[in-house]
Amino acid sequence: ATVIASQAVISGAFSLTRQAVQLNMLPRLEILHTSEKQSGQIYLPRVNLLLALVVMLLVVGFGESSRLASAYGISVTGNMLVTNILLFVVMTRIWKWPLGVAVALMAVFAFVDTGFFAANIVKVFEGGWSSLAIAAVIVLTMWTWIRGTRYLFEKTRRNEIPLDFLAGNLLKKKPHLVSGTAVFLTSxxxxxxxxxxxxxxxxxxxxxxxxxxxxxxxxQ
Known part of the structure; x- marks a missing residue:
């Protein structure tokens, strides 16, 4: 069970990190595809190294697996609660479900998940703080990256000119041409x-x- 659970965490971390990179919520990372047929089979060396370091710190810090129970409980119940919130967003904004139907369905799950989360949140000082601290670091990293890239994009856009305008000026006043092909990446x-x-x-x-x-x- 431990091997299966750890493998699920590793695969989930790889998948979520790739999705965050594609959504421009994290900086670009090296992504290795381990299968020629399945696009979802990926390996992220830096994420794998980070997971290993965090696991070793938790093992050394807590000493015994029984002391990790509080951290595990907050992680699982918190994940369930956040999943409900995201599902509600998908229902209303993407699937276009009626608001009343979405609220009624989510209220049932939210009632159960909130109860579980409330029962575990009282164990923050018994080890549950570690899960909240890790989550806070991840959120802070994503928020910093999103805000920084947005600021950089806005600053860059102020200095850019339309491509059609540049092409027209180059036709009127041609610069010195050199042989070869240049590739310019742009968003x-x-x-x-x-x-x-x-x-x-x-x-x-x-x-x-x-x-x-x-x-x-x-x-996809």
């Missing part, structure tokens, strides 16, 4: 990439072929 294919603008500004040259590449994850 907004309608604006001139920052790297392209810096290349024109500092090197005063433009490649003969230029590719503006925007990578979008297709829904």
């Amino acid at each position: 907004d294919p309608l604006s001139a990439p920052t790297a392209l603008m810096h290349s024109l500004k500092h090197y005063k040259v433009l490649h003969e072929q230029n590719v503006i590449l925007s990578v979008v994850t297709a829904p």
Whole structure:
């Protein structure tokens, strides 16, 4: 049972981390696909290392598995409660269920899960604080990344110009062309990439072929 549970935690951590990266809620991490047929079979070296370090710290800190019971209880019941909240969001915003039906269904699950969570939250000082601390660190990391990338995007957009406008100016005043092909990555294919603008500004040259590449994850 321990092996199965640990494997589920590891696989779940890999899957959730990849989804968070795709949603731009975490920085990009190395993702290795271990199967040629199944896209969900992945391995994240940094996440695996982080899990190993956290597990060793918990084992050394608590000493005995029985002392982890409080932390485990808060983790499980807290996860159930958060899952209900997310399911309610999916029901109302994606599935477009009537609000009354969604509330009635979620009220049943929320009543049960809230009772379990309330019974475990009183054990915070008996070890449950560790689960809350780990969750707080993850939330803080995601919040910092989201806010930072949003600020960087807004600042970058203020300095960008429309790609059509740049193409028109280049036709009127052609820069020195060099042989080869340049690929510029951008999240907004309608604006001139920052790297392209810096290349024109500092090197005063433009490649003969230029590719503006925007990578979008297709829904599965």
